[in-house]
Amino acid sequence: MAAAALICPGQGAQRAGGLEDLPGAAREVFAVGSDVVGVDLWRLGMDQSAAAELELRRPSRLQPYLVCWAVAEWRAALEAERVPDAPDFVTGHSSGLNAAMVLSGAVSLDDGLRFAHACGLEMDRACEAGAGGLLALVGANREQAEALAVRSGAVLANHNADDQTVLGGPAEALDRVQVAQQAAERGSEPQAVRLRVAGAFHTDAFAASDRRSERWIAELPIAERFTPLIGNCGGQLIETPADLAAELRGQYSRPVEWLRVLETLERLGVRRYLTLGPGNAMAGLVRRYGRSRAGGVRVVRVAQHLQHSPSVT
Numbered sequence: 227m228a229a230a231a232l233i234c235p236g237q238g239a240q241r242a243g244g245l246e247d248l249p250g251a252a253r254e255v256f257a258v259g260s261d262v263v264g265v266d267l268w269r270l271g272m273d274q275s276a277a278a279e280l281e282l283r284r285p286s287r288l289q290p291y292l293v294c295w296a297v298a299e300w301r302a303a304l305e306a307e308r309v310p311d312a313p314d315f316v317t318g319h320s321s322g323l324n325a326a327m328v329l330s331g332a333v334s335l336d337d338g339l340r341f342a343h344a345c346g347l348e349m350d351r352a353c354e355a356g357a358g359g360l361l362a363l364v365g366a367n368r369e370q371a372e373a374l375a376v377r378s379g380a381v382l383a384n385h386n387a388d389d390q391t392v393l394g395g396p397a398e399a400l401d402r403v404q405v406a407q408q409a410a411e412r413g414s415e416p417q418a419v420r421l422r423v424a425g426a427f428h429t430d431a432f433a434a435s436d437r438r439s440e441r442w443i444a445e446l447p448i449a450e451r452f453t454p455l456i457g458n459c460g461g462q463l464i465e466t467p468a469d470l471a472a473e474l475r476g477q478y479s480r481p482v483e484w485l486r487v488l489e490t491l492e493r494l495g496v497r498r499y500l501t502l503g504p505g506n507a508m509a510g511l512v513r514r515y516g517r518s519r520a521g522g523v524r525v526v527r528v529a530q531h532l533q534h535s536p537s538v539t
Contacts (some may be wrong), residue, residue, distance in 0.1 A: 461486025
């Protein structure tokens with residue numbers, strides 16, 4: 227049987243009121259996260275107001291929230307016996323790595339939540355100082371994105387697929403990209419979409435917060451053995467505590483090399499992908515990758531699997 231990978235989404239995947247998709251037992255996991263954060267994460271996630279959505283974008287809220295979501299959803303799937311209980315590899319897009327290292331067994335839920343919250347507080351400081359934002363370019367390859375970045379003053383933040391990238395930078399730089407795209411002839415330029423995030427993650431805007439977070443990395447208890455992870459830094463295999471600590475350093479000030487993550491998983495024999503979290507973004511990126519590969523891939527959105535209608539392609 228082909229190997230399987232479990233994938234956790236990062237910031238931008240959340241949506242107001244999205245917790246209604248989870249089973250009621252998920253509240254137990256969110257209660258643990260709420261105790262760590264000092265905020266009722268379940269109530270915040272159920273609130274559909276614009277104010278709550280903005281509050282949820284704050285890294286100190288969102289990072290633990292995403293850990294709770296992934297852990298609660300995966301536990302529910304295991305209890306319902308609807309997915310395999312032992313993926314061969316685990317990974318997460320951007321901050322999804324926090325949830326991934328919990329689900330891999332590299333860190334405990336409590337330690338993972340405390341780490342996510344502590345690093346989130348450091349990132350809050352950057353956001354409050356005006357850390358810009360992110361802009362997805364649908365239909366842009368890496369060379370096109372980097373050329374746009376040079377002209378606008380933005381930088382490449384994510385390389386998600388052959389034809390999907392994300393730029394990060396100050397609001398005025400992203401505005402210049404959007405103006406240029408609107409002025410271009412329709413259909414000849416990539417589509418630019420602002421993402422629902424609090425800052426220009428994976429750019430130098432978070433270099434200082436990454437440096438401050440190094441003390442939390444040094445204190446993080448990492449197990450000697452865990453299900454192998456795949457890192458965002460370069461799609462590298464993570465099998466030891468030292469490997470994981472190295473991946474966590476500079477996590478939010480360097481680009482997410484997601485295409486390399488998927489290429490590594492393919493080389494490792496992965497053809498079955500289980501995606502967690504709200505929304506369809508992760509499943510969509512894997513399907514897009516699989517369409518260009520011989521034999522394709524099989525994608526299961528765990529949330530739909532729990533609803534008795536698995537999404538499999």
